Amino acid sequence: MKGSIKVFRGLLEGWVVSVFAFTATAIAQAPFCDDFEDGNGWQSRWTSVINTQTLVSSPAHSGSGALKFRGVNGNCHSVMYRTNFQACNGEYSTWVNQQHFEAGVSMFVLVQPGLDPHPEFRDRYGLYLAAQNSEAGGTFNLNKRVNGVITTLGSKAPEFQMNEWIRMFMRRLPDGTIIGGYERQNGFRDSLIFLDPNPIITPGSFYIASCSDVFPTDNFFDDVCFTPISGPCGSTIPTLSEWGLIIFSLLLLGTIVFYVRKRRVRTQSIT
Numbered sequence: 010m011k012g013s014i015k016v017f018r019g020l021l022e023g024w025v026v027s028v029f030a031f032t033a034t035a036i037a038q039a040p041f042c043d044d045f046e047d048g049n050g051w052q053s054r055w056t057s058v059i060n061t062q063t064l065v066s067s068p069a070h071s072g073s074g075a076l077k078f079r080g081v082n083g084n085c086h087s088v089m090y091r092t093n094f095q096a097c098n099g100e101y102s103t104w105v106n107q108q109h110f111e112a113g114v115s116m117f118v119l120v121q122p123g124l125d126p127h128p129e130f131r132d133r134y135g136l137y138l139a140a141q142n143s144e145a146g147g148t149f150n151l152n153k154r155v156n157g158v159i160t161t162l163g164s165k166a167p168e169f170q171m172n173e174w175i176r177m178f179m180r181r182l183p184d185g186t187i188i189g190g191y192e193r194q195n196g197f198r199d200s201l202i203f204l205d206p207n208p209i210i211t212p213g214s215f216y217i218a219s220c221s222d223v224f225p226t227d228n229f230f231d232d233v234c235f236t237p238i239s240g241p242c243g244s245t246i247p248t249l250s251e252w253g254l255i256i257f258s259l260l261l262l263g264t265i266v267f268y269v270r271k272r273r274v275r276t277q278s279i280t
């Protein structure tokens with residue numbers, strides 16, 4: 010009987026650990042700030058998924074290293090994401106310089122896993138910026154995609170200009186608030202704030218993206234950073250990760266087998 014209680018307690022403890030330990034580790038993520046000053050070292054920290062990102066010495070926001078984002082004729086996208094990185098609450102930011110007249114720059118956070126390399130076709134929060142004096146007068150737009158539906162969370166006219174380094178940022182707070190904005194080097198700052206009643210609650214990837222094609226101009230990125238903010242990921246309801254689910258299922262199966270065997274032994278001893 011004592012042995013049976015021990016086995017049952019072991020199974021119970023394993024169940025609790027699988028639910029909470031895996032949930033907690035999935036949310037934690039270390040801060041970083043990437044200035045692209047170590048040659049091609051950035052390639053071990055970022056994964057290119059569409060067209061090219063190339064190290065250049067000018068224009069750079071810091072030092073003598075920045076990334077040039079370029080698409081090709083017919084597919085202007087140029088996209089990469091932070092390798093081995095999934096986070097929820099925190100501030101995501103990058104300095105950008107738009108030199109391609111036709112289209113600006115984007116960042117996407119809490120991007121859910123998926124096969125499509127385009128983060129705009131996955132569930133996520135997104136921020137799109139295009140300079141005031143670019144085509145169609147520019148855009149400053151905060152948006153969200155869930156289950157295939159893209160929703161604009163806020164939109165404003167931009168103040169910044171072409172060929173200007175600005176810092177764009179997105180902030181995800183534990184209460185589900187999402188903030189998207191930018192600041193100019195002269196101190197001007199503007200942002201869009203949205204308290205999401207149905208926030209994305211699963212940690213996801215961090216993407217930066219641009220659109221430019223065969224024209225001789227490109228868009229540039231430098232000093233890409235993440236600073237975590239502690240707190241639950243937009244909901245106090247704990248969620249099971251895939252590993253948690255697998256371990257939970259195995260423990261459940263173990264519990265059933267344990268009781269079926271125990272019952273058989275008892276039946277045999279009675280007969």
Ligand SMILES: [Ca+2]
Nearest residue numbers: 044071072074
């Ligand atoms: Ca730099």
